[in-house]
Amino acid sequence: MPIDKLTQAYNLIDQANAEDPNKEQIGNEFVAKELIYGKRMTDTLANFEPNASECLKLAARSQHICRWKIPRGNYPLDRIGYLKWREELKKFHAKKASEILETAGYSSEIIDRVAFLIQKKKLKKDEDTQTLEDVICLVFLNFYYPEFLIKHTDEKVIDILQKTWHKMSDKGHQMALQLSYSEKALELIKKAIS
Structure with a gap:
């Protein structure tokens, strides 16, 4: 049976996040931090808003996608540096998620909406x-x-x-x-x- 688009997108997002070199210990194993984060976002969303739209589910799962690729240390350690880092991350996450959703076969309307949400607009x-x-x-x-x-x-x-x-x-x-x-x-x- 072919997997649905949402599951396929989750799998692709998880594959990308599984490459995170930063690990977190869960029980006896060390797991990629952003992989864990994405799953925690999905679980928390399901609990908080069971009727969430597909766009919201996708945005939650890809919220921190490949975050380690833009380290905080690359920016000045003051407030301005922090805000610049956060702004760059939002754009980066939106772009990365958009590429994955395109691969999964989503329409441009859905991709644009997910990017809008990831960037926390409005x-x-x-x-x-x-x-x-x-x-x-x-x-x-x-x-x-x-x-x-x-x-x-x-x-x-x-x-x-x-x-x-x-x-x-x-x-x-x-x-x-x-x-x-x-x-x-x-x-x-x-x-x-x-």
């Missing part, structure tokens, strides 16, 4: 862009916040949490408060949103 105005941002924030809080917490000062963590919270919708906030956190992690979230 945040707070476009429902799918907002949902994608909520999912990105939820994946951060659920999987990456505990490690982030250890590496940074409370002030820095609170600042990042406030920025994260600001990008999310009310529905995103509700879901974020249902995640399980350590005592310290929850305490900083409460401080950030008070």
Whole structure:
């Protein structure tokens, strides 16, 4: 039986992300970081918005596609450098995803919409862009916040949490408060949103 287009696209995105030289330990094995990230995005989206459009599903899976190819260290370590890096990444991810979706046989309308979402255009105005941002924030809080917490000062963590919270919708906030956190992690979230 031939596989459907969405599955084919996921497979191609996963193949690209499996080349990530950066690994994360999951159980007893080391897995490419961006491969894990893509799957976490898909799972979180399915939980957060079960009726997500195909474009949104594709954008979520390819959100960080081949991210390691544009390292943060290539840009100045100040705020301007960070913003420039983020801007370049959005364009890069959109281009890379578009190439893969073309290979999978998607129409230009779908490809353009996925690129639009990956670049987070019209945040707070476009429902799918907002949902994608909520999912990105939820994946951060659920999987990456505990490690982030250890590496940074409370002030820095609170600042990042406030920025994260600001990008999310009310529905995103509700879901974020249902995640399980350590005592310290929850305490900083409460401080950030008070």
